[in-house]
Amino acid sequence: MDELGRQIAISKKDLPTLSDTTMVREALDVDKGQCQRCGSLFSQEKHFLPNGNYYCVACLQFGRLTNEDVLLSKEDNDYQQRKVCFDWQGTFTPPQQEIADSLLKNNKKKQHSLVWAVTGSGKTEMIFPIIQQVLSIGGRVGITSPRIDVCRELFPRIQQAFPEENALLLYGNSEEKYRYNKLTVCTTHQLFHFYHAFDLLIVDEIDAFPYEGNQQLRFAVRQARKPEGLYVYLTATPSQSLLAEIQETFAIMKLPIRYHQRPLIVPEVYWYEHWASCYQRKWKLKKLLRLLNELLQDNAVLVFCPSIAYMKKLYAAVKAYFPPELIACVSSQDEQRKEKVQAMRDQVYRVLFTTTILERGVTFEKVSVIIMGANHPIYTKSALVQIAGRVDRKGEFNGGRVVFFLNQQTPAIRMACQEIKEMNKLAKRWRTNAL
Incomplete structure (x- = not known):
């Protein structure tokens, strides 16, 4: 074999x-x-x-x-201790250091962990020490997420931190085929190909679609971990069902403060009666165009749409008002998805229309966010919080804004705004207590 x-x-x-x-x-x-x-x-x-x-x-x-x-x-039971090259030049904030240390302690105690940390808090960096710890004793580490874009963003950061590990990235159409290694980044669907493989299995964005509520993917995650191995779950928006499920078996660690110590951006809620058909008439489109031009004075703009069909129609209507090289759209069906996301990251585009594929796990500097039809059923409370979290993730503060366009108020919108405000209040108390 x-x-x-x-x-x-x-x-x-x-x-x-x-x-x-x-x-x-x-x-x-x-x-x-x-x-x-x-x-x-x-x-x-x-x-x-x-x-x-x-x-x-x-x-x-x-x-x-x-x-x-x-x-x-065939199980890998080669537990030879070795020196692991760890090349990360960053530094932890005191709250990050506390969580990183707790993960190490939990690993030694053989206890699973959930890191409940706001978007932009530096969850990826906080798992570096436990990865190094497991690798150094000959263990095998898997880092998985339901989202391809999250895996693509994670992988180069993992490679950079552990340059000699020959890490592997696996997803549906990944460029590299499977080869044995000690450090794997993959989508949760790829875990169907593993059985009792990982001593440490880190599940990033555990509440994300399509994992949330998917019994097949839950089965794959259970099968992929070795019987004595450990889980680390990462999320900014755990569901109540998840918290209830793990409360007796997981150590739950909460971090309400972003790495740069600034608060989460609170959404601005605007009524837009005709958002669902705004692409049909110029007078209906004016509200969106006016806001785009306003936001573009300071930042690029991500425009989230509730469906691919709607996104394509809206993009076709709006692009007539902007230079074609500065505006694009991207979805899960786009063959140039990877290149377009990178182009937005490189600030080639000024406006990018997208679906919920970019709601979490991806970082762009100097962006504002518009959600078209925030009242649409696809936008759960978690999705709204995650999308809002795309703004002001790194770099100097640049006045990034989050705008919810809607024509109906929903519980998800109210709960998302409330959760963001509550996290900001908790973060303020943490900062005050630290002084």
């Missing part, structure tokens, strides 16, 4: 050719009617092939599994 450290599916008839396999599992548990790769249930009455074999319909995108297949995995 040449794929040490993860699991592969193979037909039972090919099994004798593999002499080095340490673990063989039935791909489908026929008695339970459950797939052992994704955890989904299958029906013996519905999910069968012409030859009578059963199969799992839920994870077909990873290759069809039948009751004639097995899952092979």
Whole structure:
């Protein structure tokens, strides 16, 4: 078996050719009617092939599994202590240092951890010490997120901090194929290919779509961790269900202060009666154009849209009023998604229309944010808080603003604004107590 450290599916008839396999599992548990790769249930009455074999319909995108297949995995139990090259030139604030130290202590105590920290607080940097600790004893570390863009942003920072680890980035169409390594960054979907692989599994943005409420991805996360391994969950917006689920098994650490000590930007809520059809008429579009020109005096602007179809129509209407090279749109369907996001980061674009793919985990300097139709059902409280958190994440304060356009007030909008204000109050108390 040449794929040490993860699991592969193979037909039972090919099994004798593999002499080095340490673990063989039935791909489908026929008695339970459950797939052992994704955890989904299958029906013996519905999910069968012409030859009578059963199969799992839920994870077909990873290759069809039948009751004639097995899952092979070979655990990595090479725990040789070694020196890990750690090259990070930054410094922690006292609150960051406290959380980083707590993660190290929790790791030694074999306790899972949740870091509940506001957007822009430096969550990625706070996990560096525990990564170094696990790697130095020969352990294997996985860093995973439901969002491709989050993984893409995380990976170069991990590479820079651990330059000799030969880290690997995995997602659906990633440039590099799987190879064994000790430090992997991947989307949560890639965890279907791992079984008892990681001594430390860090799940970034654990409340994000599509992970939140997805039982298959939860199963994959459980399977990927070694039985004695640990979880570290990272989020700025944990759900109440998550907090209730982990309260007895996780140490929960809260950080309401951003790295630069400035408060979160409180959203400005503006009524926009015709936001849903504003692209149809110039008089309907004026309100958006006026605000864009106002915000562009100081910053570039991210315009969040509730759907791809709406985004494309709005972008087509607005781009007539701006130089074409300064405005773009991007979504999950865009083949140039990676390049466009980088161009916005490099300040090539002045206006970028986007969907919720950029709601979290990505950092742009000198931006303001507009949410079109903040009352749309797709914008949960967590999504609104995360989008607002794109503003003023780093660098000097530049007057970045967050604007919610809506034509109906919703509980999600009220709760998002309230949570941001409460976090700012808590951060103020923390700063006062530290003086």
